[in-house]
Every structure is written in structure tokens, then in C-alpha cells.
Amino acid sequence: MFPLVNTAPRQRPHNRPMASPESRKALPVIDPARCTGCGWCVGVCPPRVLSLHAVPDWQKKSHLDDAAGCTGCARCAVRCPFDAIAMRRIPDPPPGC
Numbered sequence: 001m002f003p004l005v006n007t008a009p010r011q012r013p014h015n016r017p018m019a020s021p022e023s024r025k026a027l028p029v030i031d032p033a034r035c036t037g038c039g040w041c042v043g044v045c046p047p048r049v050l051s052l053h054a055v056p057d058w059q060k061k062s063h064l065d066d067a068a069g070c071t072g073c074a075r076c077a078v079r080c081p082f083d084a085i086a087m088r089r090i091p092d093p094p095p096g097c
């Protein structure tokens, strides 16, 4: 008789080890014209390098505060409901660097 439930350990996103900033391949670019300041991207960023900044007209916009601490995981871009974040690839360093 086979078990009816899958007993294999589950690999959930929050159980995965965090990527390191050194291994990132891309950085998020936030389009302020599309950003509504909802804050979803801020909430899902594991290293907490995004925050909302106040702009004129009592609005808030997402901002990447610490590019060096970003792991390039793209969770912010995936979560943004307004398609305001694009991941821009970082050029590979020349060989020998």
C-alpha cells in the first residue's frame, strides 16, 4: 500500500539558503512612474535593502538603498504587482579579475 501523502521533505522558498551578494548576476531597477509605493517589494526582500522613500505630492516610491547588499534574487521583481521592477544584468568581470 502506497502512502496517500508525500512524505518527502518540502523545499519551501523561505527554507532555501540566502544567495550571497557576491554571486548576484543582476540588480533591480525600479521604474518610479509605475511604482505605487505599495511596499510589497520591501516586505519580501530577504537582506532588507529596499525601502520606501517619500517623494513630493505625499507619495512614496521604492528605492534600492544598498546595492552592494542585494543578492539579485529577484523576489522584489516577481512580487511587484505593478511590474515596476526590472532585473538588469550585471556585466561579467573580465577574465582574471
Ligand code: SF4
Pocket: 030, 034, 035, 036, 037, 038, 039, 040, 041, 042, 061, 062, 079, 080, 081, 082, 083, 084, 085
Ligand atoms: S512592489 Fe512595485 S509598486 Fe509596490 S512599492 Fe515595490 S516597486 Fe513600487
Ligand code: SF4
Pocket: 027, 028, 044, 045, 046, 047, 048, 049, 050, 064, 069, 070, 071, 072, 073, 074, 075, 076, 077
Ligand atoms: S533582488 Fe530585490 S528582493 Fe532580492 S535582494 Fe535584491 S532588492 Fe532584495
